[in-house]
Amino acid sequence: MLDKKQFITIKGTKEGLTLFVDDSCTFEHALNELREKIHASRPKHDEPVVSVKVKLGNRYVQEEQKEILRKIIAEDERFTIDSIVSDVVRRDEALQWQEASEVKTVNRIIRSGQMLEVTGDLLLIGDVNPGGKVVSTGNIYIMGRLNGIAHAGINGDKQAFITASYMKPSQLRIADYISRAPDYESDGVYMECGLIDEEQDKIVIDRLQVLSHKSEISGFGRRMQNG
């Protein structure tokens, strides 16, 4: 065979294989070559399964195309797929990410029976009254009294947290965690935050200072990394 250009380069690492798929050829081309390469380097049945990272460079692939890649690589179950990473995002995805990482500022009282829901972080300047509810996909910052329910990270972000000038919530919810106020009458706390304590596996209320020890990554960076 003539020395035709290689579109797929394979590198072995400690963790497994990294497949670099050149972004200058057609997807069909890449697939054909991938089939050959995978076939050639497939571990024998008595060898351990190898983990594969796929790097697509500046190639954008649809979800269905990713599915085809997965099928080819995982066929025969000799490879497992660790990740498929592309350096490009679609404009609408980027806008979604941006929306999800913006702080929405709202200036009003959330009264009994009312609910305020935002994408991204919420900065509420005003109280959440008993029976009122605020919900966000990110963090919730309340400059006012939280007497009702606050639900941060509603789409499952366990890193999300809730802060308030005065906290006496009936419930705090973060991702799918829920904590409620005790049954006895208790005083609220000033300038504190609610967050998930991973060791205790529950929501705790703590001084605001603990937030500075939390991961430095902003909501945006976090979402980039999680794809």
Added chain:
Amino acid sequence: MGEAIVITSGKGGVGKTTTTANIGTGLALMDKKVCLIDTDIGLRNLDVVMGLENRIIYDIVDVIEERCKLKQALIKDKRFDYLSLLPAAQTSDKSAVTEEGMRKIVGELKQEYDYVIIDCPAGIEQGFKNAIAGADKAIVVTTPEKSSVRDADRIVGLLEQESIDPPLLVINRIRNHMMKNGDMIEIDDIVQILSIDLIGIVVDDDDVIKASNSGEPVALQPNSKASIAYRNIARRILGETVPLQSLEDEKGVFQKVKKFLGIRA
């Protein structure tokens, strides 16, 4: 052109009807032309509190369904020439009253009267929507009880979505000894939660019940505490600056109340 004020609360039994009757009477005492409207269809009792029950011939549903003219349905008060009542229907179908119908009636009454005071039914359903439809202002009544404050908050939230002035607050049925023992939510806590302007506080007063049983609104009495409180509310509606009464000569309570002396009416 007069002004229409709806008296509302969310919760039942907190004193809407009593407040309507006594604010109306208080304004009439100050020579204002006042018309009261009872919108609590099926549970009318403003007529009873006013002592006008046995004069009813037509009611609000008759007006809306054009069985009579608006003027024919109005009942003139026994005591004041310019105090009238448009009674609720006791038997008819509630759905007869509509927001449009209310707007028309209230609009017409405002031509004639200085104040149209609308007594709202409990709840947040159609009856509530009808009652607030024609109103320019709203007074929210609550008692110093959690559930009542909660419902008042819900109502304030709903009123904020309407083209109506920010509502004013009346705290009714305050009991001194319970306040003193901390068994009731305190006035400033209520005002803080609802964050609307306080226009009056009324103590729990047996005279109110006696008065309502005799069909003579308590505001007609010269000296009872509730009477003075209701008349003060009427004066504040007229724009006078009237300090809140001290509930008793208790220092503690008085100091709490003092914070609200610079009241806006």
